[in-house]
Amino acid sequence: MPPSIALRMNHALPAEHRERLLRIGRETDFPQGARLFEEGGHADRFWIVRSGTVALDMHVPGRRPPVIETIGVGDLVGWSWLYEPFVWQLGAGAVTSVRAYEFDAVAVRLMCLNDAEFGRAVEHWVGRVLAHRLNAARARLVDLYGIYETKEER
Amino acid sequence: MTAVPVPHRVVARRPETADTVTLRFEPVGRPLPDFLPGQFAMVHAFGRGEIPVSVSSVQATGGLAHTVRSVGAVSDGLCAVRVGDVVGIRGPYGTSWELERARGRDVVIVAGGIGFAPLRPLILGALAEPEAYRRINVLIGARTPSDLIARAEVASWATAYTGVTVDQPEPDWRGDVGVVTQLLGRAHFEPEETTAFVCGPEPMIRATARELIQHGVPHDRVQVSLERNMRCATGHCGHCQLGPVLVCQAGPVVDWAQAEPLLAVREL
Ligand SMILES: Cc1cc2nc3c(=O)[nH]c(=O)nc-3n(C[C@H](O)[C@H](O)[C@H](O)COP(=O)(O)OP(=O)(O)OC[C@H]3O[C@@H](n4cnc5c(N)ncnc54)[C@H](O)[C@@H]3O)c2cc1C
Ligand code: FES
Numbered sequence: 049m050p051p052s053i054a055l056r057m058n059h060a061l062p063a064e065h066r067e068r069l070l071r072i073g074r075e076t077d078f079p080q081g082a083r084l085f086e087e088g089g090h091a092d093r094f095w096i097v098r099s100g101t102v103a104l105d106m107h108v109p110g111r112r113p114p115v116i117e118t119i120g121v122g123d124l125v126g127w128s129w130l131y132e133p134f135v136w137q138l139g140a141g142a143v144t145s146v147r148a149y150e151f152d153a154v155a156v157r158l159m160c161l162n163d164a165e166f167g168r169a170v171e172h173w174v175g176r177v178l179a180h181r182l183n184a185a186r187a188r189l190v191d192l193y194g195i196y197e198t199k200e201e202r
Numbered sequence: 203m204t205a206v207p208v209p210h211r212v213v214a215r216r217p218e219t220a221d222t223v224t225l226r227f228e229p230v231g232r233p234l235p236d237f238l239p240g241q242f243a244m245v246h247a248f249g250r251g252e253i254p255v256s257v258s259s260v261q262a263t264g265g266l267a268h269t270v271r272s273v274g275a276v277s278d279g280l281c282a283v284r285v286g287d288v289v290g291i292r293g294p295y296g297t298s299w300e301l302e303r304a305r306g307r308d309v310v311i312v313a314g315g316i317g318f319a320p321l322r323p324l325i326l327g328a329l330a331e332p333e334a335y336r337r338i339n340v341l342i343g344a345r346t347p348s349d350l351i352a353r354a355e356v357a358s359w360a361t362a363y364t365g366v367t368v369d370q371p372e373p374d375w376r377g378d379v380g381v382v383t384q385l386l387g388r389a390h391f392e393p394e395e396t397t398a399f400v401c402g403p404e405p406m407i408r409a410t411a412r413e414l415i416q417h418g419v420p421h422d423r424v425q426v427s428l429e430r431n432m433r434c435a436t437g438h439c440g441h442c443q444l445g446p447v448l449v450c451q452a453g454p455v456v457d458w459a460q461a462e463p464l465l466a467v468r469e470l
Contacts, residue, residue: 118378180384
């Protein structure tokens, strides 16, 4: 499994659960510019990037969708599939050509239901990724719009 | 060390971005002692005043240079100097990056904005001796692609991983978007065997240091560079005081074990 802050550094899924998940993943490719999903669409699958870069963007009427964040090798693309109402919160497009493992959301949710331990591990993993993205988004908000002084009065 | 500015002539001037230039200097007379990566000089723009500026290149590797971003009166003045002009420089001041402590280990270098400048001589030092380290990772964050410093040079580096990310992409940007900490997931390092060097805006330093530590890099192996308003740089005026320490002497480079409690103190 390729590295990711959430998947790599011991915070990932435990190996056995990771292997179980990978067994139902299928390899898929997206050419540069392809759309993985659109904001508001039904979140019925998710991906882990094997190579390339995916951009998450937000729909703004009448404008080019601004890129919120890019994600790359080892990263999870999509979390809305795990939580009701299973609706994508952002859109996603391939910035470069992308190779990924694709997972069927219904199948993974069923696996979670059938095996509480696996379910906890998956929820923990996705939750960590979410927490990380939330923190990153907050840091960017402060950085882009916040006014902070690094200097005291002379 | 000298407390009196030594005249230096600008021998090269390279605009890096719309508001940042790199100036290379030669001493007019007696040279200053060699600077170490991470140390800073007090640079005097005649008629304007004096500000602390880190070295972005040291004498040992290509001559003394500073990379200055124009944010106010003195830095504006420095950014406007021409080749042949003379400025006053005193130093070296402050502590330096402890690259020695990274030997035999993975290296993670994280730069935000102008924080790239003080890290540059460290990176060049590490790259000059690649066999001394395990894997070298360089992570760079900037506000927009136009704010990236030394893009061509960065692209030429042979590292295990070099990542660049921006907050606000421009239409032709095909690279990463987002905070610099997200690049940590792409870097190649074993946290317990890593020495990290971080410089940038304070919120970025905090977020990066916390994340590195959360993933297992030891507190005392995360070195950060602190910026405080300086005047004397010799430990006399108290301008740079942060909690119990004078940053001009105890810093600017300190390890996170030391910096964390200081940065938790509300503004003094
Ligand atoms: C150890 C150390 C190393 C430094 N290294 C570098 C370097 O390599 N390159 C470089 O360009 N600068 C560096 N700085 C910052 C530099 O010293 C300041 O930008 C400078 O003092 C500003 O002076 P000024 O007279 O131009 O602006 P002022 O008139 O004093 O300030 C103008 C405006 O800029 C803001 N400002 C001033 N300083 C900073 C700052 N540090 N960060 C954010 N906003 C600021 C002020 O709040 C004000 O709004 C370093 C500072 C320290 C303490
Ligand atoms: S700048 Fe005067 S004491 Fe540090």
